[in-house]
Amino acid sequence: MVKLSREEAAERIMVALDYSDAAAAEGLLRSLEGIPCYMKVGMQLFYAAGPGFVASLKERGYRVFLDLKMHDIPNTVKGGASSITKLGVDVFNVHAAGGIQMMEAALEGVDAALAGASGLKRPSVIAVTQLTSTSQDVLNREIGLQGTVEDAVLRYARLARNAGLSGVVASPQEVQSIKAACGQDFQTITPGIRPAGADVNDQSRIMTPRQALEAGTDYMVIGRPITAAPDPREAVESILKEML
Ligand SMILES: O=C(O)c1cc(=O)[nH]c(=O)n1[C@@H]1O[C@H](COP(=O)(O)O)[C@@H](O)[C@H]1O
Numbered sequence: 480m481v482k483l484s485r486e487e488a489a490e491r492i493m494v495a496l497d498y499s500d501a502a503a504a505e506g507l508l509r510s511l512e513g514i515p516c517y518m519k520v521g522m523q524l525f526y527a528a529g530p531g532f533v534a535s536l537k538e539r540g541y542r543v544f545l546d547l548k549m550h551d552i553p554n555t556v557k558g559g560a561s562s563i564t565k566l567g568v569d570v571f572n573v574h575a576a577g578g579i580q581m582m583e584a585a586l587e588g589v590d591a592a593l594a595g596a597s598g599l600k601r602p603s604v605i606a607v608t609q610l611t612s613t614s615q616d617v618l619n620r621e622i623g624l625q626g627t628v629e630d631a632v633l634r635y636a637r638l639a640r641n642a643g644l645s646g647v648v649a650s651p652q653e654v655q656s657i658k659a660a661c662g663q664d665f666q667t668i669t670p671g672i673r674p675a676g677a678d679v680n681d682q683s684r685i686m687t688p689r690q691a692l693e694a695g696t697d698y699m700v701i702g703r704p705i706t707a708a709p710d711p712r713e714a715v716e717s718i719l720k721e722m723l
Pocket residue numbers: 495497521546548572607609610611612648649670671672680682700701702703704
């Protein structure tokens with residue numbers, strides 16, 4: 480059984496700041512003040528509040544995962560990765576479906592940014608595998624890919640590892656197979672986290688925080704179970720209690 484201190488447990492949570500403007504995100508930050516969670520900025524907030532908001536999170540000492548899920552031709556991803564690196568974020572992601580050359584280009588973009596500026600931290604680049612909203616049925620019947628979701632996730636995870644990335648985003652349900660296939664040091668960042676009894680919403684492959692921890696997940700991304708709760712701080716406290 481995994482034993483963590485309250486602080487260690489909080490450090491494993493990435494709160495998804497899925498808000499439409501900076502003011503709403505600031506409200507959440509205020510309510511979680513002093514709890515050392517990672518903050519994840521995704522496309523909704525980034526497209527509204529921009530790089531300035533990300534920079535201000537870093538100035539205040541937050542660890543930041545910038546979730547823009549880049550998926551484009553290698554040259555464009557290289558440029559995007561360079562711009563993101565200059566924001567000083569700790570983690571950002573690309574889609575593994577872009578292939579090895581595209582993922583290598585992301586790393587080249589990071590190197591180019593680091594070579595051109597001093598004092599920048601090297602961000603971890605991770606790859607999205609199969610979105611946690613995708614069910615087995617959607618994968619096979621709608622998208623038309625054969626095999627299990629786990630097969631698809633593992634294929635993407637191996638591509639990401641071969642490209643030299645630090646890890647993947649996947650469901651906690653796949654963590655053990657990813658670690659077995661790609662090594663224990665290959666990081667797993669897992670959305671699809673739902674405390675027992677919480678609304679599943681549009682997620683498909685879910686686990687509770689405790690189950691995810693026992694499965695070996697490195698970081699769990701949690702959005703609506705916290706942000707849509709009447710008292711987000713209370714929601715985090717109750718997740719932490721479950722993780723201890
Ligand atoms: O890359 C991600 O963060 C991500 C990948 C994935 O496969 N599934 C997934 O839900 N996410 C993100 O994780 C967060 C999950 O939020 P909740 O479903 O509200 O907990 C959202 O910000 C999603 O954009």
